[in-house]
Amino acid sequence: MRIPKVAFLLVLLGLTSGAMALELPQNRPTTDRAALEQQLQQQRNLPDGRIEGFVHIPDQKEGVLIQPLGRSFRDFRTRWQPWIDAALIIVAIGAMAALYFIAGPMRYTKDRQGRTIQRFTKLERFVHWATAVSFIWLSLTGLNLVFGRWLLQPLIGDTSFSWLSSLAKLSHNSVGLAFILGLALMTVQWIKPNLPSRLDWQWIKAAGGMFGGPHPPARKFNAGQKMIYWIAVFGGGAISLTGIALLTPFYVLDIGGMQLMQVVHSVIAALMIAVVIGHIYLGSIGVPGSLQAMSSGRVDVNWARTHHGLWAAEEEPKQGISAAPVPSMRPAE
Template identity: 40%
Template sequence: MKNLFIMLSVAITLLFSGVSMADTNTATETEGQIWAQVKEGAKGVTTSHGQAHEQLINTYDLRVFELRSDLLAPALTAALFGMIIVFVVFIKINGISKLHGGFTGKLVYRWSKFDVSIHWLGAIPCLLLILTGLTLLAGRFFLQPYVGEGLWAGLINSAKLIHDYMAIPFMLGWALMTLLWAKNQLPKMYDLKWMMYVGGYINFGPFKGKHPDAGFANAGEKLWFWAFAFFGLVISASGMLLLFPNLFEPSRTLSLIALVLHSVSAIVITAFSIVHIFMATVMSEGGMECMVSGYCDEQWAKQHHNLWYDEIKENGTLKYKE
C-alpha cells in the first residue's frame, strides 16, 4: 500500500507539472503574439479620452528614456561642471586679459537701459533653468545619494516648479534679444582673424599681446549669439510642447522627440553660457560693467572693440557717462 501511495503521488505530481508546463508554454506563446502585435502598432478599444488612448505602448519609449538617462544626463552635467573646471584651469595657467595701461575712468555708452534689462530678463531665468534642469535630469547621480529622501523630494518638487515658471520669462528675453540684437551680430571677414588669435586673450607664445580687430560684437560673442538664437528657439518650442500638452496635444512620438531636443539644446546652451559668464565676469577685465550700467571703460572699448570705437568716434555718436 505504501509503495502504491508513493506511485500515485508521483503520477499526480507529474500530471500537474505537465499541465503547468503546458500552461506556461501557452502563456509564453500568447505573450509573444501580443507583443508582436504591439510592435506592429495594434490598437485596442478603451473609454479613455487621453493622448494616444488607442495605442498600448510605443516600442521605442524605453530607448528614448535610456538615451536621456544614460547619455544626455551625463552630458549636461559635463557641460556645466566640466566647462567650469576647464576655465578655472585655463585662468590658473593663462591669467586674465588685463587692460593695457589700466582703466581710464572715462565710461563710453554701449548699451541702453532697455538692452541691459532684456539681457537680465533672459540671463536670470536661463541660469535658473540650467540649475533646475540639471537637477531634474541628472540630480539623481550627483545629489540624491548625499541627501535624505524627504529633502530630495522637496528639491525635485521645487526644481520642477521653478523650471516651469521661469520658462516664459526666458522665452520673452530670448525673443527680444534675438530680434533686437541680430543686426550687430552678422559675421564679417575680420572675425576669422579674431578666431585665429583667440580674441587676444592668450597671454603666452605667438598670441601674447595680439588684439585682433572687432566691431560692436567680436567673433566669440557672435558665435554665442547665434547658438543662443538657434538652440533657444529649439528649447522654447520643445518646452512649450512639454509645458502645455493639453493645449498643443502633441502625439506621443512628438513628445518624445521634444524631450530629446530639449535636453540636447540645454546641453549646448549650458556649455556656451559658462563660457559667456566667465568671459564677462573673470576673463575680461572691465567687461562686466557693460551689462551693469550699459557703459564700458574707454580703454576696454579700444582694446576689445576697436572698430566699433573708431566708428562711433568718427561719426560723432561717441557718448561718455556724465
Template identity: 45%
Template sequence: MISLSRLRSFILIAFAILMIIALNSALAQKLGPDGAPNPTASTMTEQQLLQQSPRIEGDIAQPIERARVLIQPAGRAWDYFHQVTLRWIGAIAILGMIAVIAAFHFAIGRLRISAGRSGQKILRFNSFERFAHWLTAVSFVILALTGLNITFGRITLLPVMGPEAFSSASQFAKYFHNYVSASFVVGLVLLVALWIKDNIPRKVDVDWVRQGGGFIKSKHAPAGRFNAGEKLVFWTAFGAGAAVTVSGALLLFPFYVTNIAGMQLALIVHSVIAVLFVAVIIAHIYIGTLGTEGAFEAMGTGEVDLNWAEEHHDLWLKDELAKKRHADQSRETSATPGE
C-alpha cells in the same frame, strides 16, 4: 498488503500527473484561447510580453488615442537615454567646460587691459539693453538649476537631502521651471530684437578668428560692437533658445500637437540642447566676469573704460566717438547765434 515497490511507483505516477496538470494550467493562463499571449496572466513576465508585443492585436474602446497605447517598446530606449545617455552627455559637456575654463584660468589667467585704465568711460549698453540681458540671464540660471535637478537631482541631491525633502523641493523646482520659462522667452526675444543687427557676420569677424581673437599674437584683433566670439554666443543663444522654447512648449502642453513618440523626441531635443547651452553659457559667464578685466561693467553700470573699448571693440569705439563728435558739432552750431 501493498508492497513497498508498488507504493513507490504509485507515488511517482501521482507526482507526474500533478506536474502535467500544473504545467498545463500555467500554459493555459499564458496563452489565450486563440494561442496569443494572455497579458493578464500572472505567469506572464513583462519581458515575455515585450518580445511578443508585435503579435498583440485587438480593439480598445478608448476614445483618447494616446490612452490606447498598451506597450510602447521605443519607451525602453527612451528611458535608457533619459537615465543613462543624457547624464553622460550633460556631465561631459558641463564638467568638461568647467575643467577647460579652470585649466585656462590657471595657465593663462585673467585678460588684463594692457594699457591700464584711462579713467574715461563710454556707454556700451543702455539701461533697456541691460534690463533685457539680466531678465534673460536670471531666468536662464533658474531654468538651468531647476532643469539640471530633473536630470541629476536623483543621483546628487536625493542621497544628501533624503526622499521627502528632495521630492517636495523637486516639485517646487519643476513649477518654477515651467513659469520662469516665460520670462526667459521674453528676455531672449528682446535681446534678439535689440542686437541682431550688430551680430550679422562680417569680414572683420573672419580676420578676428584668423588672429585667434588676438590671443595668438597677444595683440587685440579689430572688432565692431560684438567680436566673432560674442557673435557665436549670440547665435547660440538665438538657436538653442528657440529650440528649447519650441521643444519646451511641446512638453508643457503634452499631446496637443504630437503623439507619444513626438513627446519623447521633444524631451530628447530639449534636454540635450539645454545641457550644451548651459556649458556654452558657463564659458560666457566666465569671460564676462573673471576672465576679462573691465568686461562686467558693460552689463553692470553700462559704461566701460575707453582703453578696454579700444582693446576689445576698436571699430565700434571709433564709430561711437565719431557719432559723439558729430552730435557735439551740431549742438555747437545750433547754439552759436547768427549762424
C-alpha cells in the same frame, strides 16, 4: 438609501474595468501570456514595434500596450543623460580653467583720466539680465531633474527633496516663459551688430588675440561674441520650442514625439549650459572690465579701444570723447 460598501466597490470596479479594458483585435487566449504576446505581435505590430489595442475611452493613447522606443528613452534618461550632462559641464569648466592658466585674463591699461563710454542702454541690460537670470534658474531646476536624486536627496532627505523638486518643476514651467520672452527681445535688440562680416574671419584666425599677437579689430561685437549670440538664438529657440511641446503634452505629438522632444530639449540645454559657462568666464574674470558693461552700462575708454577698436572709433565722437592714441594691447599678463 444606504448602499452597502461592498456593492458600491463592486459597481465601481465594474465601471472602471469596463471603461479601461483593452479590447484586442481578435479572440485572445486568456491563459498563456507568451501566446498572447505572440498573437499581439502578429496582429497589430506597427512599424516602430508598438503594439496597440482599442479602448472605449476618448484618450486613444491608453490603447498602447507595448512601446519599445520607451525602453530606449528610459535608458537615455537614466543611463546616458547624467553622463552627457556631467561630461559637458566638466569639460566647459576645465576648458575655462585651462584658458585662465595658459592664456590668462585679457587685460587692458586703464584710461589715466578715468573716462568711460556708454556701451549698453538700460533696456539692453534689462533684457540681457532677464534672459540670463531665467536661463540660470532653468538650468538649476533642470539639472535637479537629472542629478537631484544623487546629489540633493541624500543631503536633505526624501520629504524635503520631494517638495523642493515639485516646486522646482513648477517654477521651471513658468520661468521658461520669461526666458522665451527675454530671448525674443534679445534676438531683436542685437541682431544688427551680430550679422557676420569680413572682420570676423580675421578675428577667428587670430583667436581673438587671446594667445598673444596683434589684437584683431572688432566693432560692437567680435566674432566670438557673435557665436555666443547665435548659439543663444538657435539653441535657446530650440529649447523654447521643445519646451512648449513638453508643456502641452500630446497636443500635437504622440508618445514617440514627446520622448524625442524631451531628448532634444535636454541635450541642447546641456550644450547651452556648457557654452554659457564659457560666456560667464569671458564676461567676468576672462576679460577684466567687461562686467561693468552689463552693470553700469559704461566701460573704460581704453577697454573699448582695446577690445572693440572700430566701435570705439565710431562711438567716441558721438559721445563727445576726445581722441587719443590706442594703447598697446597687453595680453595674458
